[in-house]
Amino acid sequence: MSTVASVDVLIVGGGIVGCAIAERLARAGLSVCLVERDVLGGAATAASMGHLVVLDDDAAELALSAYSCARWQALAPSLPATAEYRRNGTLWIARNVEEMAEAQRKQWRLAQAGIDSELLTAAALAEQEPALAAGLAGGLRVASDGMLYPPVAAAWLARQAAAQGAQIRCGVGVRNLVEGAVLLDDGSELRAPHIIVANGCAAPELLYGAPIRKRKGHLLITTRSAPRVRHQLVELGYMQSAHGGDGESVAFNVQPRPSGQLLLGSTRQFDDVSSTVTPRLIQRLILRAQEFLPGLATATALRAWTGFRPTTPDHRPLIGPWPARAGVWLACGHEGLGVTTALGTADLLAAQLLGLELPFDARPFAPARFAAQVSHAA
């Protein structure tokens, strides 16, 4: 069988990033086809916590995440209730004086991006979150951060795209990427002058040499009888100390679900590409969480699962043209920040593709920064 169809833009991957791009480009009037081999939002999107958070590890990340969080806030009134968008805020927790000093530096950095935050003393922290352990130094409250349920948000974006004429094709994979077209698993061919690879960890399957590695994570959700928590709770050492290196790491990161359940994270490891739950890491995750939330000792686990973060060597996503092949664009490698930055990614990619004014500096995300590796591969 060899049927040929043609569109302006073909998007490979129906995670939240691919769906956001489909919505953005369909809204711009392009004919769009999104191809997803499984179900919408079924891979990293499904495994993620859905924490919409401004991160400030470097200026580029701060610009992308701050812009994206503002976009989610603007979109919030249109989202369906089942997307469970809430602005509960993030509470960054400091355990000691050094981390309190880091909280102050974080407050200053966030302020540079126009993000308000509030330093909390130990007493104020206990007042905000009475379930937290005694003896913590304080924290930083970022009230504008939010959370949502990513698979529903992704599917909603895809429906918005479809309402503006985009084709959304699930259950069919892309077998091969050729000049100006892709070959699908069903034998048909889809031609498009622009092909956007937004399939996260699967990008290297289509583009040999795409600099993406799988970084495994574990999550666990409790039943509804869990300690009461209001904010997303994250330890201040989250990126700096806990997840900064390339080794196996565990950091305290807890999210209250609207149901009263608690979602416990997070772990990071590179060495393991099997999707099975590793008992040792679940144990470490629980012990870490119990240090901050002692009430978890009597909580009940409902389910634990794993997922893979698409990770680049410099931990920044790849958004822009792929230098090795004309007409191919990348929107992948978002590691743990794909849900937060999906809307910003879509806007940045659309601006480049349509020749519009860029919403923020695109250079830090240009796939060309790995040009040496790429030219090698091409």
Add this chain to the structure above:
Amino acid sequence: MRELRSEVLVLGAGPAGIAAAVSAERAGARALLVDMQAEPGGQIWRGQWNKATDSTARRWLSALRASPVEGRYGLRLVDVPAPGEFVFDGADGPLRVHCERAVIAAGARERLLPFPGWTLPGVFGAGGLQVLAKNGWPVAGKRIVVAGSGPLLLAAAASLRSLGAQIVLIAEQSGWRDLAAFGSGLLGTPHKVVQAAGLWRKLIGVPYRTGSWVTQALGDNEVRSVIVRRGRQIVQLDCDALAVGYGLVPNTEIARALGCELRDGAVWVDMHQHTSVPGVYCAGEGTGIGGIDQALVQGEIAGCAAAGRAELAATAQRRRRGSERFAAHLRRHFGLRAELRSLAQDDTVLCRCENVAFGAAKACSSMRDARLQTRLGMGHCQARVCGAACEFLFGWGAATPRPPLAPAGLSCFNLSTSAENPQEPT
């Protein structure tokens, strides 16, 4: 965490598990029998441990008492973190068992299908109400409609009647031709005829309708009446309770968590009850619904094989073939009719744990899609109820089991070992 070591671990103390544990010990292995109920017997021999009224139950439960099998009850399997390692949760906290071989004898559960009103108080599973009533739930004087499919309906109705309930009607969805064929097929297994005759004797005077099914349960705060359809006929019957179950489905969570291959929704086993995973055996309803004879004979074979003495089960092999014929017969004549797929309305609840409506699930493309988009099957029961319904309604396969297999205390994930252990079972 407390720890135990055993040569053969038997998961489930119903007829198959009891036969497996007793047979493994007879064949020279040390066996540990674990069940989540407080005492052995499973669903079918519930209450027989202390007061056996059934002769087969008495024989096997006495054999278990006389055997050196170590029994641990009130323990629910929650995780299988590594090959040969099983973590249970119970009132005394978690217990980890290390074993060389395992026999899964996890039984079956009732298939419940959604229809308008099925979540009203007073609507029970047929087997479910039978168990509740045996445990003291008052049914005396209550008007009960028993509906659904399969031989379990007769057993449930007879048992409810013996406890004083007034059985308004037994509505069997299978047609009379299938029922007649099923009945005449039993002539090859005379004791099944005796069993059936015994049940019918207890049900003299109770209306029994074939080709009939409940389309709706009505009532404000609890069920007051049901609508029963038979062909073009529709009748409304007043009642105080509805016991409705559409046959049994194998419990396969443990087997799937261990990676065992499934065929047609049941665990695949070879003639020695060995699954596709080395050292893991399965006996009883898990291998396909076949009733108590199949459970006992498969348990014997699995116990001997797990003890490394499969040859001791040579006579059981012949009986196994007979039980297979009965199982095939059961499948052939109690297939569910297509009309049952259209009972639920779009607003009828399908997943009770997460309050997901039939219409929301119907819009999804697979179990996984439905889990992600609606949270169907993501709640407390982990799709034990709605999973079997979705399999029938939409043809969806079961989702991959994730730990824990049942909600479990966070301490079940603590790998450190307490000082007094590990110990050998004595």
